[in-house]
Amino acid sequence: SMKNALYYKKERMDQYEKLNPEVRVERLLGVIRDDLRLKELPRHMECFDNSNFQGAYPVSAMVCFKDGKPSKKDYRHYNVQTVEGPDDFATMYEVITRRYKRLRDEGEPFPQLIIVDGGKGQLSSAVQALKDLGLYGHIAIAGIAKRLEEIYFPDDPLPLHIDKKSETLKVIQQMRDEVHRFGITHHRKRRDKG
Numbered sequence: 001s002m003k004n005a006l007y008y009k010k011e012r013m014d015q016y017e018k019l020n021p022e023v024r025v026e027r028l029l030g031v032i033r034d035d036l037r038l039k040e041l042p043r044h045m046e047c048f049d050n051s052n053f054q055g056a057y058p059v060s061a062m063v064c065f066k067d068g069k070p071s072k073k074d075y076r077h078y079n080v081q082t083v084e085g086p087d088d089f090a091t092m093y094e095v096i097t098r099r100y101k102r103l104r105d106e107g108e109p110f111p112q113l114i115i116v117d118g119g120k121g122q123l124s125s126a127v128q129a130l131k132d133l134g135l136y137g138h139i140a141i142a143g144i145a146k147r148l149e150e151i152y153f154p155d156d157p158l159p160l161h162i163d164k165k166s167e168t169l170k171v172i173q174q175m176r177d178e179v180h181r182f183g184i185t186h187h188r189k190r191r192d193k194g
Contacts, residue, residue: 025067028068029042029067029068031166031167031168032168035168041112042111042113042140043066044064044066044111045111045112045115046111046113047065047114047172047178048061048095048114048126049118049176049180050080050088050095051183052187059077060091060092061076061078061179061182061186062075062078062179063175075182077183077186080094081094082094092125092129093125093126093129094129096114096116096125096126096129097133100129110135110139111139112139113139114141114142115142115143115172116143117179120152123141123142124154126143127141141153141154144176145159148161149164
């Protein structure tokens with residue numbers, strides 16, 4: 001009977017959220033905030049990934065999620081300008097610097113959360129870029145390592161393991177897969193053109 005009651009409650013909640021989508025968005029963002037120990041609701045999240053072919057045609061991509069959904073008009077491609085060879089860390093530093101320097105200079109709003117596809121190395125490069133721009137501490141940042149789906153935070157040596165069925169992990173994985181797809185598509189176009 002306990003199982004039936006929980007099932008009934010979940011079914012009613014799902015039905016309520018279908019009729020009121022903003023309730024679902026608020027709940028989802030609340031879950032993400034709590035799971036990742038953020039200070040505010042992550043209404044605007046950005047995710048970065050790099051692609052290259054043995055160092056040739058290096059590109060980077062950024063996808064933007066607003067209220068837990070993709071905001072395709074805010075997606076960006078970056079042709080890497082200053083990095084020679086397959087240096088993922090320097091590429092991440094360049095792209096994070098370019099993105100947030102531009103937002104700062106144009107007075108645009110910053111995201112509440114930045115996700116970097118990669119482990120500690122890519123995350124530390126992104127953190128250094130934010131520090132150099134004077135933005136570190138104003139924007140939450142985390143890295144996701146592919147293999148075990150571990151979430152890394154700056155200044156925290158141990159990764160955070162989120163439940164595999166968690167909505168937070170599903171959103172982060174969706175962002176990571178989307179930025180990977182978006183980046184690879186651009187990389188292939190550049191390579192074919194070359």
